Amino acid sequence: MKIGFVGLGIMGKPMVKNLLNDGHEVLVFDIIEENIVIVEKEGAKRSKSIAQLASEVTLLITMLPNSPHVKAVVLGEHGVLEGAKKGLIYIDMSSIAPLVSQEVGKACAKKGVRMLDAPVSGGEPKAINGTLSIMCGGDKALFDEVKPILEIMGGSVVLCGELGAGNTTKLANQIIVAGNIAVLAEALTLAKKTGVNPQTVFEAIRGGLAGSTVMEAKAPMMIASNFKPGFKIDLHIKDLNNAIETAHGIGSPVPITVQIQEMFENLHFDGKGQNDHSGLAEYYEKISGIKIGE
Numbered sequence: 572m573k574i575g576f577v578g579l580g581i582m583g584k585p586m587v588k589n590l591l592n593d594g595h596e597v598l599v600f601d602i603i604e605e606n607i608v609i610v611e612k613e614g615a616k617r618s619k620s621i622a623q624l625a626s627e628v629t630l631l632i633t634m635l636p637n638s639p640h641v642k643a644v645v646l647g648e649h650g651v652l653e654g655a656k657k658g659l660i661y662i663d664m665s666s667i668a669p670l671v672s673q674e675v676g677k678a679c680a681k682k683g684v685r686m687l688d689a690p691v692s693g694g695e696p697k698a699i700n701g702t703l704s705i706m707c708g709g710d711k712a713l714f715d716e717v718k719p720i721l722e723i724m725g726g727s728v729v730l731c732g733e734l735g736a737g738n739t740t741k742l743a744n745q746i747i748v749a750g751n752i753a754v755l756a757e758a759l760t761l762a763k764k765t766g767v768n769p770q771t772v773f774e775a776i777r778g779g780l781a782g783s784t785v786m787e788a789k790a791p792m793m794i795a796s797n798f799k800p801g802f803k804i805d806l807h808i809k810d811l812n813n814a815i816e817t818a819h820g821i822g823s824p825v826p827i828t829v830q831i832q833e834m835f836e837n838l839h840f841d842g843k844g845q846n847d848h849s850g851l852a853e854y855y856e857k858i859s860g861i862k863i864g865e
Contacts, residue, residue: 572720573598575624576615577644577651578634578665579606581800582691585698586634586664586724588613593723598624622654630660630720637809638671645675657683660717664705666690666745666806668813669735670820672708676734685713688734689721690741692748694788694801702726706744708736742817745810749831751785752851759793759863760855769794769863789849796864798846798853805844808835 572595576587579601587610590597597615601607607617618624621644625631631651635641641663645651651661661684663672672688679686687709697703705725707714714730721728731740759769773790776782792798811832818825834854841857843850856862 572596572630573628574720575599575618575628575631576634577601577621577624577631578640579603579610580634580636581695581803582698583634584610585695586632586703587615589701589723590720591615595720595723598628600624620649620654621651622649625651625654625659626656628659630662630717631655632662632664635663635665635667636806637665638667638813641665641667641675642671646678652678652682652684655679655682655684659684660713661686662689662717662721663687664689664691666741666810666813667738669708669738669742669817672735672738676709685710686734687713687717688737690738691725692741692744696788696801697726698724704744705729706731706737706740708732708738708740709734738813739817742810742814745807746814746825746828748785749807749811749835749848750827751783752789752848753831753834755786755789756793756849756852756855756863759790759852760859760861763863764859764861792847792849793852793863794865796852796862798843798850800845800847802848803845804835804838804848804850807848808832808839808844811835 574590574595575598577600587597591614598618599610599615600618600621633644661679676686687707689705689707691703691705693703701724703725704727705721707730718728731737762769762772815825838854852863
């Protein structure tokens with residue numbers, strides 16, 4: 572299959588590599604030259620514009636930072652809809668506001684372009700090994716048609732409902748992940764402050780009810796003071812902003828999410844927005860005077 576891919580960031584590059592490894596021809600576009608060069612070395616081909624790319628492929632995927640970027644890439648000048656032919660399949664794998672997915676989907680439908688929203692969870696490690704959790708929204712027949720492609724990049728591919736449902740599911744995911752990271756940092760800070768080794772605490776509780784995928788991924792990072800980004804604080808801020816905005820729009824209470832968002836924002840203004848979201852440990856270090864890691 573000839574696949575177009577726009578957005579070659581931390582997640583996009585390994586996703587493209589997995590598509591290439593499965594034998595697909597992949598045409599790419601990104602505003603950062605270095606990102607294009609990296610995937611060209613893996614066998615991808617560059618396009619001069621997004622519109623040109625859209626005109627040459629049967630399936631187009633975007634992996635972009637936020638709602639405005641998706642709207643610009645799809646609806647803007649020299650964008651997807653400028654070059655798309657009727658019948659193009661468009662999958663947006665960005666994490667954006669559900670209402671924006673629906674807005675973009677309506678514009679696509681007018682041009683005969685079929686769309687799914689399919690945000691992902693799992694961060695860079697799961698993007699690399701092709702085991703992302705992919706949450707989809709859209710027509711079931713279209714989902715069934717593209718599921719084999721999504722399974723190249725994901726270990727779990729689930730249709731959650733109509734267009735926009737994928738991003739609603741992703742918002743729920745991001746609320747839960749943020750809460751897990753925050754209480755993990757809080758608990759390990761407590762352990763360290765009472766004189767118990769955080770590594771010992773981690774080993775003792777990881778097999779019990781408190782154990783989780785988040786703990787397995789983030790506790791070692793906190794203990795090592797390693798905040799190299801797999802998923803950046805600034806991106807989690809973006810996701811929680813979308814969650815809070817969506818929740819406020821429908822009257823759903825999110826007081827815990829709002830509190831954690833304030834913690835993330837504090838780190839952002841301390842210049843730590845590009846760190847991994849496990850860096851919430853540094854927020855607790857700041858207010859407690861205790862560092863979890865060595």
